[in-house]
Amino acid sequence: MIELLLVPLITTLVLAFFIRYKRITWTLFLAANGFVLYKLYSIYGIWNLSYKVDTAYKILGAELTLGVSNNPIGWYFAFFSALITLLISLFSIGFNKNSRSNVSVIWMLIIFSNLGIFFAQDWVTFFMMWELMGWTSFFAITNGKDKALDGAKYYLALSLFGAALMLIAISVLAQYTGTFQIFASAYGLLQIINSSTKLGIGILLLFLTTFLIKSAIFPFYMWPQKVYSEGPEDYITFMSSVMIKYGIYPMAIFIVPVVGSADLPMILNTGNVLQYTIGYLGAISAILGTILAIFQTDMKKLFAYSSVANMGYILLGFSSMTIVGFEGSLFHVVNHMILKAAIFLTLAAVVFRTGESEMHKLGGLVYRMPLTFMTFLLGIIAAAGIPPLNGFGSKWMIIQALMSKRMVVFAIAMIFASTGAFMYLFRALASIFLGQLPDRYKDVKEVPPTMAIPMFIMMVIMLLTGVVPGVVMKPLTSALKAVGYNVEVASWTTLEGSLKNSVIDLKIVFYMFVAGVIISALMYFFGNKSEKVPQNDNYTAGEYPEEWGVDADRFNYSYAFYQPFKEMFEPLLESVSIDGFFASIGRNFEFLSSTIQGLFKRGEGAVLLFSIGVLLLILGGLII
Amino acid sequence: MMAVLRVFLFGIFAIFIGLLFMGIGRKVIARIQLRYGPPFYQAFLDVGKLFARKSITHNFVMDLGMVMALGGLLATMLFVPIAGHVAVKTSTNLIVIMYLMAIGYLGMAMAVAASGNPNATIGVSRALTMMLGYEVPFFTVILGLIIVNGTSSLELISQSQAGSILNWNMIKFPLAFIAAEIALQAMMGEKPFDAMIAPAEIASGPMVELSGKYLGLAFLTHAVSIFVETAIIVNLFMGGASNIFTFVLKQFEIYLITIFIEAVFPRFKIEQAVKFLWTVPIGIAVLQLLLILL
Amino acid sequence: MELPPAMTSRWDVERFGVGPMATPRQADVLLVTGYVSLKTLKRIIRTYEQMPEPKWVLAFGSCTVNGGIYWDSYNTITNLAEYIPVDITVSGCMPRPEAVIDALQTLMKMIQSGEAGAYKKYKENYEYYKANQDRVLKKTVPVLGQTPKNDLEGKDEDAKE
Structure with a gap:
């Protein structure tokens, strides 16, 4: 089991050595992907495979065991992503012949974290791999291009935000259930929901937000278009087909069983509140994604x-x-x-x-x-x-x-x-x-x-x-x-x-x-x-378009394709833009941080901050 | 062997009935407009003539697309139960039928866009906008019927209305029927929802570069689509039929309603059409859905 | 002007299976109605060449046969048949809708008996037609295709002469 993870990791190191030689790196990349696919194929059905590192530590009352294990749904995700990755890497050999930068090293590291996410046995391993994937993709997207920096930063900020939420959720969950194991904690969370509903739903929503960010669901639907339009095309292929599913996998193994069996208020006897929340997020993403795609x-x-x-x-x-x-x-x-x-x-x-x-x-x-x-x-x-x-x-x-x-x-x-x-x-x-x-x-x-x-x-x-x-x-x-x-x-x-x-x-x-x-x-x-006629032999009401200065490029109808339809939706789209909302949050943060910075620079600010700190300390002491 | 023959016969039957309807439809329109009108077999003559003529093509996508268009609609037709007969033994799933129909339209759109004429592409862009307009009310209607019957099989829905005329969904859910009729009008691309054809404005839109057998294939595609769409409505609302003759008669009644509306109405602009489809029929359909659910 | 009544309720040409088509690709018969100026001729030729075979031309009114009242105009042609092959002509200025219907029916009979095949002549004698077309179309230089620069050059040359 462990060689499945070790091979990509070692390949990453080797690739980093040969980064100047494109032919070698991409061939090696293909070979490593081929190995991963073969290995995944060979471990099908052997669900008791696992590799564990027992540390003697206990954090938050839960035993810290790092481990990977072969689980069926994880295998399902990992196998098909490996298949697609293999095909993309074959494509990359030809595609990168003339490109200046080399994305293969970072990409291999992402494949490593990919396998880690799908086979993680406990939340700590899962979180580490999740983080690794988040910042490595930042480098893969920018890939030495300044133009891509904006989109990549947006993605990184969202990733970090999501990871922070997940860290909180993991800690709270570990505190209450006493375990980091993913499957065990799912049952634990169910019990929490049944005993104290608000806390349970809170934890669940924290997890859900993290996964929604990674899968570009409604409130976070803006990152794909920012990222995809700038990154290297072959890596974007991987990202759009495989990486966007990272949020779906934990939802499938963790969120769905919990939400499906939680005892929550029902709506119209068809589903509980959380079910409808997920459904509405999905429905809004589906409709909004479609409408926005029509106008790109x-x-x-x-x-x-x-x-x-x-x-x-x-x-x-x-x-x-x-x-x-x-x-x-x-x-x-x-x-x-x-x-x-x-x-x-x-x-x-x-x-x-x-x-x-x-x-x-x-x-x-x-x-x-x-x-x-x-x-x-x-x-x-x-x-x-x-x-x-x-x-x-x-x-x-x-x-x-x-x-x-x-x-x-x-x-x-x-x-x-x-x-x-x-x-x-x-x-x-x-x-x-x-x-x-x-x-x-x-x-x-x-x-x-x-x-x-x-x-x-x-x-x-x-x-x-x-x-x-x-x-x-x-x-x-x-x-x-x-x-x-x-x-x-x-x-x-x-x-x-x-x-x-x-x-x-x-x-x-x-x-x-x-x-x-x-x-x-x-x-x-x-x-x-x-009979076959050339492309410029077209019905033009008897006119010769060339005489009017219309060449083949201008004779196409492809700009403003759905103009009447767009005009119908324009007022709606202008009022609903999550991007503006995020931008305003960003501006507020900038304002806040510059204010705090100003306080530090000037002398009286430091005194003020100190006194606030003392006040908080005293208040905290009083409350406890 | 029998199965192949059966499939072939069903296909030919649909084309025949569709063309007959088209011919009679032209005659009826002419009579409404106080004209004498062409003979009822005119559509057959037209198609025969078109296939006999030489034609032009721009590239292989045009050929591929036209074949795909008729092929997709014929495939759809093979899934629709006709008076209880289906070409092959399947569960006649409504969602499958609706999606299969799309491949025909996609093929047609592809073929005409490949010709490189902007008029054709404008026509297709309008047709697809219209499609979004009518699919939503039509599906809302279907959804109500599916929930009532607990099945998405067209055959089971039509069987559930057996017996007297009072069991027909047309009588039981009149609002749904009206909404479906309006959606059907748009689905067939008849006036007032024919902004995608608009001969005077965009030179018959998608058909602008089609000549000879390509136009012939487009005619046949339209004929089969008439057959399929009326057959779906008959199965959904008029309880199918016990024999093929009655079935075709019912289909013709549905087609006549469409033709009557077509003969007397002017044309909507595309955004007016979509706005109309998203207010009136959807409103009616949602009202019916609420009546069913509550 | 004779075609709308021919198509609508009064005469209804559709009862013979004849209807208007929007583009030359779908059409069998090209009706040239009225006098043909040189600019129109250019468009007629393009339209005619875009029609797939078999195709027929119906020249309509005296203007297309001998120029009619425009017989001595500087920019109309007098006989359409010199530029594209004409299968059948309708005389009159202007002909009645009955005449249109009659011409169409005669054309149908001619097609059935194999008499009407002028499009084959166009293929065989392409050089003849092309030469005739070029001779008159020389006079029509595209108006919008020219750049101002060319104009100036032309004027300069004129001035020198």
Whole structure:
């Protein structure tokens, strides 16, 4: 078990030595990821593996034992993140050929903390890994670029805030339950909630806030767009597909069991208060993420908001607190990992070839990069949740769960978000790949094989997971069964909903789709033959656009794509901006700190502070 | 082999009925406008002519997208129960049907955007905005029916209304039916919700660069979508039917309502349409949902 | 002006399955209604070339046949058939909607009997048509495409001569 963590750590050191030699570092990086994946594959099903360091210390009345152990849900998260990471690292070899800086060292350290988070046995190890991940990603995002500093700082500040909250929560929890073990403390927290509700909910909310920050849920939905638009593209792929799920994992193993079985006031007999809190946060994230994504012009920002919306779906699934919703959420975690990785890889390929990430400056790239286009197409079909690709199954399960619990508001929010998803996904497709190819991209080429192969594998994985969801659902259900949930191991192609007669066979859906396409292809071949015309031969009411000074770039409709729709939402979006709220907090802090600083600099301030301190001391003594 | 033949027959049937409806619809509109109107088989002639003509394409995405459009809608059609018959044995899940329908629209949107004509892209952007407009009220209606019946299977919902006409959801939940009708009008892209086509303004929008068989495929896609959408409404609100003839007759009644509205109304601007769809039908649907829940 | 009544309730050309299309890609028949100025000709040619085959041209009114009352204008053409192949013409100034309907039906009959195939002539004699087009279109220089600089240069040359 320990070698799983040691290998990334040692690789980090080795990589740091060879940081100047790109070819060596990235090959080593790939090899290390391959090892991690292989090792994870080999420890499947051996749930009693663990490695512990017993210290004799006791903090806050709880025994301090640092340890990692193989737990089923952690394995599920770790395995699929390792798979995606392997593909991204293969992509990185080609992608980083010409880049100046080298992100591989920091990235390897993040992979180490990644495994640490998923396999941590106790809160202290978990917290250490969490912190490690927080500040290492700061360096990975900036990666030597000043421009990225703002976004990275924002991310770091939120991370530190979250970590501080978690530290408080861990200490309080340890004080009351006398243990640092994650699973043991979950039962402890449940007892606390049942005995003194306010304290229990307080602890739970502290934990929840930490995880929400990491998963970019509603009040903290701003960091992805700030970070994704600046960081190195291949690392951003990792971040958007794998790292954003770090908040989901502890929610799945800790928050959901506690909230689901806590005895709290119910709303409409469908769920308790906390359930609804989580659900509303998820619903707001889903809707707000969708609406904001529709109005972005930068493609990376667009998909950053799409991630926010997808995290919202996962939270909605959790909020139903049914086994179908829970399975659906965890399934969506992996689906989102796969499809977001595929989409961001294509975006990285586009940036690699054109150096442009503003959508309205691109266009017509399908003429030059057909494979990238196909990957992107399958990616957005999956992201829109359309069968027969992945992304559908999990969304379907979540909606089923919400409907069976009669959570109508959440179900409508989900439908709103996934229909709105068509809007922004299609906008990205049309603006980047379709339309007219501007003259300046006439000699853009398809990406080299090292980048094309991972994209192709991504396509295969998306289709496979879409048609045979068992490849994910089987490990998931066995893991849930091993943890003690009352589930049956899923079959290869069918998914089971929670309503009456709601078993769907995705294999049949796929066959029907193929049948439909065959009939329609027959019609197509039955028709008379067609002739290919160049892109500028277009209907323009008889005019020659060139004569009016309209070149291919200006002939695209890709700026202000949903203008009438945007005008509808403008008043709303202006009044609701969490960013302004955070900025005001920042300003207040600045003001406060400069005031305190001023007090220190001048002599009378020191006297004042001293006297305040004495006063507080006396007051404290009196109270105690 | 039988299954393949069955699937093929269902597909052809849907195309046939859809085209027939389109032809009769044109005739009905003409009669409302005091014209004589084309013969009822005009839609077949049109499609035949379009397939026989030569056509132009801009790149392979156009071909792929058009095939995907018709393919996606035919696949949807195979999941819809027609008078109790389904092409294959499935649970006829409503959510699956709604999502599968989207792939057809996505294919169509992709094909026309690939042509590189700004009019087409404007049309698609309007169509997608409209989609967000009508999906929300329509789903709210469906949600109410699903909660009442405790199932999301279209077949079970239609079976639950068997017996007399009083069991129909149309009678039991009239508000839901009205909301669904308005959403259906937008779903079919008929007036007053046809801002995405708007021939005089954006040169028929998505269809601007489609010629010959591409336009033919677009026609067939529209025909199948008419079939699927009316079939969903018939199953949801009119209790399906015992035989195919009655079923098609009921579908035609639904289509006639749409055509009547289409014939006499002018066009909404896109933001007016979405505002309307998000106030009136949603209001009605939510009222019905509250009546069901409480 | 004759087409709206032909399409609407009074004459209703749709009963013969004929309807207006928004773009040349979807159209079978190009109706050239009225006199053709040189600027219009340029657009007509682009539109005609964008129509997929098979395609037919219906020249409408005397103006398109012999120039009509514009026969001696400096910037209208007199015979459309010199520039694009015309399948059928409707004479009159202006023709009645009945004449339009009659022409369309005659065109249909001609198509069925295989008489109407002028688009093939356009392909075969492309040089002839192209030469004719270029001869007159020389006179139309794009108005907005020119930059002021070119104008000045042209004036300078004139002044020298």
